[in-house]
Amino acid sequence: MFKRYRIRDFDFKLVLMILALSAIGIMAIGSAEESLQTRQLAGVVAGAFLMIVICFFDYTWILKFYWLMYVANLILLLAVWQLGEESHGATRWLRIGGLQFQPSETAKILLILFFAQFIMKHRKKLNTVGIIALCAGMFALPWILVWEQPDLSTSMVLIALFAVIMFAGGISLKVVFGVLAVTIPAVALVISLALQPDNDLLTDSQKNRVLAFVNPQEYETTFAYQQLNSVKAIASGQLDGKGYKNNKITSVKNGNFLSEAETDFIFSVIGEEFGFKGSVVVIVLLFSIALECISVARKAKDVAGTIISASMGGLVAVQGFFNIGVSTFILPNTGLTLPFVSYGLTSLLSLYMGMGFVLNVRLQAKKSKQ
Numbered sequence: 001m002f003k004r005y006r007i008r009d010f011d012f013k014l015v016l017m018i019l020a021l022s023a024i025g026i027m028a029i030g031s032a033e034e035s036l037q038t039r040q041l042a043g044v045v046a047g048a049f050l051m052i053v054i055c056f057f058d059y060t061w062i063l064k065f066y067w068l069m070y071v072a073n074l075i076l077l078l079a080v081w082q083l084g085e086e087s088h089g090a091t092r093w094l095r096i097g098g099l100q101f102q103p104s105e106t107a108k109i110l111l112i113l114f115f116a117q118f119i120m121k122h123r124k125k126l127n128t129v130g131i132i133a134l135c136a137g138m139f140a141l142p143w144i145l146v147w148e149q150p151d152l153s154t155s156m157v158l159i160a161l162f163a164v165i166m167f168a169g170g171i172s173l174k175v176v177f178g179v180l181a182v183t184i185p186a187v188a189l190v191i192s193l194a195l196q197p198d199n200d201l202l203t204d205s206q207k208n209r210v211l212a213f214v215n216p217q218e219y220e221t222t223f224a225y226q227q228l229n230s231v232k233a234i235a236s237g238q239l240d241g242k243g244y245k246n247n248k249i250t251s252v253k254n255g256n257f258l259s260e261a262e263t264d265f266i267f268s269v270i271g272e273e274f275g276f277k278g279s280v281v282v283i284v285l286l287f288s289i290a291l292e293c294i295s296v297a298r299k300a301k302d303v304a305g306t307i308i309s310a311s312m313g314g315l316v317a318v319q320g321f322f323n324i325g326v327s328t329f330i331l332p333n334t335g336l337t338l339p340f341v342s343y344g345l346t347s348l349l350s351l352y353m354g355m356g357f358v359l360n361v362r363l364q365a366k367k368s369k370q
Helices: 012-032 034-055 059-083 103-121 129-147 152-169 173-194 204-214 225-236 266-299 303-327 345-363
Strands: 085-087 090-096 099-101
Touching (some): 012 034, 012 266, 012 345, 034 345, 059 090, 059 103, 059 129, 059 303, 090 103, 103 129, 103 303, 152 303, 225 303, 266 303, 266 345, 303 345
Antiparallel strands (some): 085 090, 090 099
C-alpha cells in the first residue's frame, strides 16, 4: 500500500503548474461570480490535499480493486438515471445527503483506473478481436448512461479518452488506422442523419447548437448568442486586457452578456480582463500539464502507469481544447468546463485526484529513464 519514495522523484513542476492554473481560475471566478470564489478556493485546497495524499499510495495496490471501481461507476451513473436532479433540460447531478456531485466527472477517472489495470492484465492479447471487443463493450455501458442524461459533450470527451487509453495501452497502429477508416465516414454519416428534422438521435437543443455553429447569423439572438458574445469579450481584451474586475461599461461580462461565465465561458472572462497575454498563459499551462503527464507516462514502470499518466494528459488537453474551442467559436457549444479553471467542484476534485495518481506513477518511475 505504501512504499518508500525519494523526494527528488516528486514532480514539483507538475504540482506548481496545476496550482498556478487553479489560482488563475480562482481569480477569474471571483470576477465572473464573486459569491463562488470562496467555494472554488476551498475546492482547490481540498483537491490539493487529496492529490498529495493519493500520490503516496502505491497505485499498483489501488488498481487491485479495478472491478470494484467499474461497478461503482455503473452504480453511480445508474443512480443518476433513476434519482438524479434535472437542470437545464438534463439529468446529470446526484444528491446524497447535502452533497451534490456529477458522476459523469468521476466516471472519467474511474474508467482510466479500470482500463489501466484491465489492459495490463491482458496486454499480450490486446490486439486480438476478443479483447478489443470486450474493452469496447465495457466502455459502452457507462458511455450510454452518460449519453442518455443527455450529455453529448462528456460523451465526446469519453470517446477521445478511450482512444487515448487504448493507444497508450499498446494497441496496434494497424488496428488504429483500420478503425479510423471506418469511424470517420460513419461519424460524418451519423451527424448528417442526426441533423435531419425527423431524427431524434440528438435532442432539439443539441441540433440547434450544431446548426447555430454552421449558420450563426440565423441564430445570433438564440443558440449562437453565448458564443458570439464570448468572441466579442475575448476580442475586446486585445493584448493586455481591460483589467481585473474592471468597471468599464464596454465590458461584455459587466453587461451580463456572458451566460455561465464562471463555468463554460470562463476563458472569455480571462480573455477580456487579461487580454491575449493572459489567454496565452492559460493555454501554455494546459499544454504544459498535458506534456508533463505524457513525459511521466514515458517513464512509467509498467503499462498501467503509462495509461494513467497519458490518459490524464489527454483528458486535460482534449477538455481544454473543447472548452476554449467553444469560447472562440471554432467548435459548437458543448458545455464543458475548463480543467482546473472553471467553477465545478466535482470536476475540480476529480482532476486533482487523477493527478495524484500521475504523481505516484512518477515517484515509481523507471530509474534508468530518469
